Amino acid sequence: MSADLVIRNARVVRHDGEFHGGVAVKDGKIVLTGADSALPKGHREIDAGGRVLMPGVIDPHCHLGVKYPYAEDMRTETAAAASGGVTTALLYIRNLKPSYLPFYEERKALGEENSIIDFGFHFGIQREEHIAEIPEIAAKTGVRSFKCYFGYEPDNPIGIVPATDGWVYAAMRILSKIPGALINVHCENTQIASWMKNEIKATGRQDLGAYTESRPAFCEVETIRRMIFLAERTGCSLHLVHTSVGMGPVLAAEAQARGVHVTVETCQHYLTRTAYDSDLDMRAKISPPLRDKEEQEGLWRGVMNGSVYSLGTDHVPFFPKKLEDLWSELPGVVSFPWELSLMLHFGVHQRGLPLSRLVQLNSANPARRFGLWPRKGNIEVGFDADLVLVDLDEERTVHHTGKGTCIYEGWKLKGWPVLTVSRGAVVYENGEIDESLFGRGRCLSRPS
Ligand SMILES: [Zn+2]
Incomplete structure (x- = not known):
């Protein structure tokens, strides 16, 4: 099996515990989780460098x-x-x-x-x-x-x-x-x-x-x-x-x-x-x-x-x-x-x-x-590949440039998201949003 995206060498944290390894993603879904050695090759491979991977x-x-x-x-x-x-x-x-x-x-x-x-x-x-x-x-x-x-x-x-x-x-x-x-x-x-x-x-x-x-x-x-x-x-x-x-x-x-x-x-x-x-x-x-x-x-x-x-x-x-x-x-x-x-x-x-x-x-x-389980909220086979890679040690200062009022301006916080994956697509990395992906989000409320 080949995957679209594989993230390895991560401290994978879920609601019920954690393990060292990663995930393989295909067609927007998680198809495998586990130790690095168990993961297939991916079209794109990301080495998490031991950082925390969470839903x-x-x-x-x-x-x-x-x-x-x-x-x-x-x-x-x-x-x-x-x-x-x-x-x-x-x-x-x-x-x-x-x-x-x-x-x-x-x-x-x-x-x-x-x-x-x-x-x-x-x-x-x-x-x-x-x-x-x-x-x-x-x-x-x-x-x-x-x-x-x-x-x-x-x-x-x-x-x-x-x-x-x-x-x-x-x-x-x-x-x-x-x-x-x-x-x-x-x-x-x-x-x-x-x-x-x-x-x-x-x-x-x-x-x-x-x-x-x-x-x-x-x-x-x-x-x-x-x-x-x-x-x-x-x-x-x-x-x-x-x-x-x-x-x-x-x-x-x-x-x-x-x-x-x-x-x-x-x-x-x-x-x-x-x-x-x-x-x-x-x-x-x-x-x-x-x-x-x-x-x-x-x-x-x-x-x-x-x-x-x-x-x-x-x-x-x-x-x-x-x-x-x-x-x-x-x-x-x-x-x-x-x-x-x-x-x-x-x-x-x-x-x-x-x-x-x-x-x-x-x-x-x-x-x-809110009725999104077992589709969202976990790093498990069959769930949507919605993931965030976190650097627990990164220190960065809050500087708000967007709309609305920020009440944390100038605060130095330790621990930041460094990469965000939405249904298998990397939407945020290296401090940048991939603007080609606007319009990719889907409405989750569906008729029964
Ligand atoms: Zn409100």
Whole structure:
């Protein structure tokens, strides 16, 4: 047998352990894994030089096409993702029209024309009709992951239509009957946060901490509790996105112990930044907000002990921040190019996070959660050849040139992706994206 691509002499790390050797790839799939001596000749051969080879990162949380055109974002941002070792991006995406079906076809086609990596969707519930349409959407598009947004006031500048408890309950009731379906919830009690915002705004404060204190951790904890209650009541599977509070993983673990299907996502920024970092200002406004050291340590406990299930960036390329007023500034930062590096630096090097645990958080678990297993998320025969080669010792300084706001500028991080393979094609190496491969990415949501 000859292969298209063979990577050898690697420390191959999977969610369940590691071995020395490599992989052989043919027609975009992994056809063999094992010791170097067992691998066939490849049309292209890469000597990993003993570096770490992991499944490509599945980033299940980004927002593309919100402020910049969608087709453009599917080029610029998926390229940024590929440079960060990401081989699958799942988009939380919204449509205000009554049906999601035409929207899906349009976004799938435009995505496949432009993206350099594979992608998929979670649909935001933005009106009552979307709830009734869930079974049809699932059957005709394969999308089984839906999102309800708390945390936004009705007149928010992003144009998000906030959920009601009624919407969540009705959606959960329907989703609980569809195999593999789940609801994702942005958990923050906005009624309390709005009240507190008016109080703090009146003091004239413009520091980032004021924004955080206007929507304190307990607002998020309250909604997490309420969503877990509703998930338990309906039997719906619940995913808590961008969890910023240490109580999130604790409450989820308690609920899991009594049989509730609930999982926790957190983001790299909550693990590496606080609202009180002296170099941060309203540029670092995000939703939910950056918190403090105590919440951060709680999240790290969850990362280390397994009660945080997966990581997502909440990557959102907005226009440059205006820096005029904390309260009207748009929330959102970008993270694709550094998401893996941040975890290697702060997790693996600083806290001793096992690499196999990182693979669980970044690849195996999101694949399982969002219906991509056993196709994505593992280095095993039959899986798509989505791979990232990592140099654990490389030190490089973050310098952001793309869209959106970076909150790590100038940071020297240790551990970087050096080569990314998407379904067998080398999309990133030597610091460059292969621009001939735009439009190679495929939509992963398919009709059942
Ligand atoms: Zn988000």
